[in-house]
Amino acid sequence: MSNLGNLKLWKLLSIIVLAESLYIDWNNSFEVLDKAYEAGLFVLIIGPKGTGKTTLVREFATRKGKKLESINFSLRTRESHLVGSKTLESGSVGFEHGILVKSMKEGSMLYLDEINSAEADVLLRLDEALDDRRQIVLKEAGGELVEATKGWFVISTINPLSHVGTKELPPQLLSRFPVRVRLDYPPEEIELQIVKKYVRGSHENELVQGIRLANTLRQAAAVEELYYSPSLRETIAFGKVLDSGMKPRQAADIVFANVYAQWGNVEYQKVNDIITSMFGN
Ligand SMILES: Nc1ncnc2c1ncn2[C@@H]1O[C@H](COP(=O)(O)OP(=O)(O)OP(=O)(O)O)[C@@H](O)[C@H]1O
Ligand SMILES: [Mg+2]
Numbered sequence: 001m002s003n004l005g006n007l008k009l010w011k012l013l014s015i016i017v018l019a020e021s022l023y024i025d026w027n028n029s030f031e032v033l034d035k036a037y038e039a040g041l042f043v044l045i046i047g048p049k050g051t052g053k054t055t056l057v058r059e060f061a062t063r064k065g066k067k068l069e070s071i072n073f074s075l076r077t078r079e080s081h082l083v084g085s086k087t088l089e090s091g092s093v094g095f096e097h098g099i100l101v102k103s104m105k106e107g108s109m110l111y112l113d114e115i116n117s118a119e120a121d122v123l124l125r126l127d128e129a130l131d132d133r134r135q136i137v138l139k140e141a142g143g144e145l146v147e148a149t150k151g152w153f154v155i156s157t158i159n160p161l162s163h164v165g166t167k168e169l170p171p172q173l174l175s176r177f178p179v180r181v182r183l184d185y186p187p188e189e190i191e192l193q194i195v196k197k198y199v200r201g202s203h204e205n206e207l208v209q210g211i212r213l214a215n216t217l218r219q220a221a222a223v224e225e226l227y228y229s230p231s232l233r234e235t236i237a238f239g240k241v242l243d244s245g246m247k248p249r250q251a252a253d254i255v256f257a258n259v260y261a262q263w264g265n266v267e268y269q270k271v272n273d274i275i276t277s278m279f280g281n
Contacts, residue, residue: 022197023052023059026190029181033060033155036179042130042154044174047183050231052194053157056183057111066153067108071099073118079125083140095141100129104136107149112156116169123173130154130176185218191235199239206248210238213256213278217271226270227263230256249279 029045033056036043045053061068071081082100086093103110115123129136134148156177161168186194191211192204199207214230221229234255241251252275261268 021059021062023055024190024194024197025056026186026194027183029056029183030060030063032179032181037064037153040153041179042177043156043179043181044177045155045157045181045183046160047157048160048185048229048231050233051183051185052232053183054111054113057109057155057157060155061109061111064109066151067106068111069099069103069106069108070111070113072113073115073122075117075119077118077122079122080140082122082125083136083138086140095138095144100126101136101138101146103154104129104134104146104148104152107151108153110152110154112154114159115156115173116158116161116167120167120170123170127170127173127176130173185215185232188212188215191232194232195235195239198236199243201243203239203242203248206242206251207235207239209248209278210242210252210256211235213252213275214238216274216278217256220270226260227267228259249275249281252279 033043045056047053058068071077080098082098084096084098084101087096088094097105100110102108112126115126125136129148134152136146138144138146154177158169185191188208188211191214192207195207195211214235217226218229220226238251238255241255242248246254253272257268257271257275260271
C-alpha cells in the first residue's frame with residue numbers, strides 16, 4: 001500500500017478508536033500529555049482514587065499506537081520487578097528483565113501506577129533510569145548497560161498523601177517527572193456525561209441526585225467529617241444498579257451509605273441522614 005494509503009488507514013483506525021472510546025477528556029489532559037511526549041518529558045498524574053488516571057493513560061497509549069507496560073506499586077514491589085532477576089534453566093544461569101528494563105529496550109510506554117506506595121529503596125533504582133541519560137547499569141546481570149530506545153516514555157501516578165499507605169515521593173524522583181497533571185473529581189455536569197457512558201437507561205434526574213450526593217460526601221471527607229470519599233466508580237455503579245431496576249433510595253444505600261458502617265453507627269447515620277434528605281425515606 002502507498003504511504004498515502006497507509007496514512008488514510010491509520011487515520012480511519014484512530015477515528016474508530018476515538019469513536020469507541022469511553023474516555024471524556026474534560027480537562028484537556030491529552031493535549032498536555034501530547035506536548036510532554038513530543039518534548040520527551042515524563043509525566044506525573046496526581047489525583048484521588050477513581051478519577052480516571054488509569055483510563056487516561058491507557059487511552060493515551062492507544063492513541064499514540066504505543067505498547068503499554070504497566071506496574072502497580074505496593075509495599076510488596078521489589079527492585080527485581082523493575083530491573084529483573086536471575087533465572088536458572090537446564091543448569092544455566094540467565095537473567096530475565098523486569099518491566100523497567102523491558103520497556104526501555106522496547107522504547108514503549110511505561111506506566112508506573114501509584115508510585116508513592118512503594119518502599120524508598122525500590123524507588124532509588126528508578127532515579128538512575130529516569131535521569132536525562134535514560135540508561136541503567138544492571139549490576140545484577142554482569143554490569144550490562146541498558147540504554148532506552150528512542151520513543152521510551154514514562155507516566156506515573158500518585159494518590160494524594162491523605163490516601164492510606166501513601167508516602168511522600170523523594171524530591172529527586174519527583175524532579176524526574178517535570179510535567180504534572182492534576183486529575184480531580186470532575187464538575188457535576190461532566191461527571192453526569194461520564195456516568196451516562198456506562199449506563200443504558202435514562203435516569204437523568206436520579207443520576208444528577210446520585211452525583212450530587214457523591215459530591216456532598218466528597219466535600220465532607222475533604223474536611224475530615226467523614227472517613228471515605230466516593231469515587232467515579234461509585235457514581236457509575238449507582239447508575240448501573242438503577243439500570244437493573246433498583247429504586248434510587250435503595251441504590252444510594254447500597255452504593256453510598258452502607259460502606260460507612262465499617263466506621264461505626266455514628267458515621268453511618270450521618271450519611272444515612274444526608275441520603276434521607278435527598279432521596280426521602
Ligand atoms: N473522564 C472519564 N471518561 C470516561 N470514563 C471515566 C473518566 N474518568 C473516570 N472514568 C471511569 O471511572 C472509573 C475509574 O477510573 P480509573 O480506574 O481510570 O481511575 P483511577 O484514577 O486510575 O483510580 P485509582 O486511583 O483507584 O487507580 C473507570 O470505570 C473509568 O473508565
Ligand atoms: Mg488506577
